[in-house]
Amino acid sequence: MTFVIRAASEADLPHLYEMAKLTGGGFTNLPADRRALKAKLERSSNAFARTEGALDDEAFVLILENTETGEVRGTCQLFTQVGQRHPFYSYRLSTLTQHSDQLGRTFRAEMLSLTTDLEGSSEVGGLFLHPGERAGGLGMLLARSRYLFIKMHRRRFADRILAELRGIIDEAGGSPFWDGLAGRFFGMNFQDADQYNAIHGHQFIADLMPKHPIYTAMLSESARAAIGLPHPSGRAAMRMLENEGFAFENYIDIFDGGPTMTARTDNVRSIREARESAVIAIDREGGTPALVARGTLADFRCALGNVREVAEAIVLDAASAKAIGAREDDKVTYMART
Structure with missing residues (x-):
């Protein structure tokens, strides 16, 4: 049995929609919304059709296909330059140290600051493999095919690259991090906010998210515990990213608190080798x-x-x-x- 990674086309919409319904939520790049997926495929088709090599704001959707049956069993995506059409927000986790001579005590407080530091980076994301195919190295094929695509079209990608990993989602489909922080300012639950972001982009975050730093000590215990942790289903993906040379540099997703991994594009192992x-x-x-x-x-x-x-x-x-x-x-x- 042979599988091949190929460019997605608009005819793949039904396949993407069926896979999107299997993600379980929190998967911004693969929303279970036909209109959003159709727009994504149209954008991808335009990117594949543009032959000029200069860097631009584009997205490529790739498909994993069984060559014997024609079944589509997975997908992955590449974004050439994030933060061009909508701000690309992350939280940056940092530490503030303060000392009181009068008390003879030093306090170290962790803070989350809203930032657009990663704007202009390329991104690999949207990787989903059908549950029935999660064996035999197909996840590795999906993930690393993106790096070969970048290698073969290097001028179309930035010098820095990132990957966002889905954060902790509870059994009810909610996010402890969202409930403990952003949900208090938006008046909507995690599923609604995540779906809105997948379809309409991040602008509502710019409109409503508080711009001042957030002390993590003020968050609930469950929200603090979720900071920087991948969803259990994403632990293998995190290890693959680390093996490629990506590192967690204290950037986290503003919705679910999942880790954002970053690397210099030319230092990614599969691209370099x-x-x-x-x-x-x-x-x-x-x-x-x-x-x-x-x-x-x-x-x-x-x-x-x-x-x-x-x-x-x-x-x-x-x-x-x-x-x-x-x-x-x-x-x-x-x-x-x-």
Whole structure:
């Protein structure tokens, strides 16, 4: 069974909608709203259609497809430059130290400050794998295909990159962090705010969110405990990001308190280590497991395969060559699956 990552098209709307209904909420980049998803696919199609290489405010949607059945089983997204159409807000966690000579005591207080520090960064996000496919390395294929896409279209992305991880969501679908902080200022529950943000953007945050720092000691215990923690389903994703070179630098999501991971784009492992080579031959023999990709923009394809390096070229296995449409003498981008 072979799976391929490809560019999404407007015909994928029903598939995205069905996957969006499985996310369980708190998944801003994949809202269970047909109109919002249709707009996302239209924006992605425009990005794939633009051939100029300069950096702009764009979004690319990729799809994981079973090549044997044609079923769509996952998706992921790339945003080239956040914070251009709407402010990109984060909370920055910091510490204020104060000392009283009279009392002979030092106090250290944690604070959350609203910031747009990450504006202009690229973002990888929107990764969702159908629950029935969460085995066999497909999550890794989805995640790392984004980095190969960036490698192959480097001029379309910024020098800094981020990934937001979903925060703690309780059994009722609420967010302890939202309830303890922002919910007090907005008069709406987490699900409503998250849905509104997914469809309309962050401007309402700029309108209503208090601009002064928030002392975490003033929050409820459950809200404090959620700061910077990923949802249990996102722990593996956080480890993958750390393995790629992303780090948590005290930025958190303003809705659910989940961690925002950041890295220098060219230092991301899969981008740094990916290589381009010509395919000297295609056969059915084994080789080193690798991710292989070819094609520009809407023709982009990525799959798991086997690669043997021969001098300055490679030998590629037949199944992955077919999945990505590679022939002898074609150039492909690849990196070892580790």
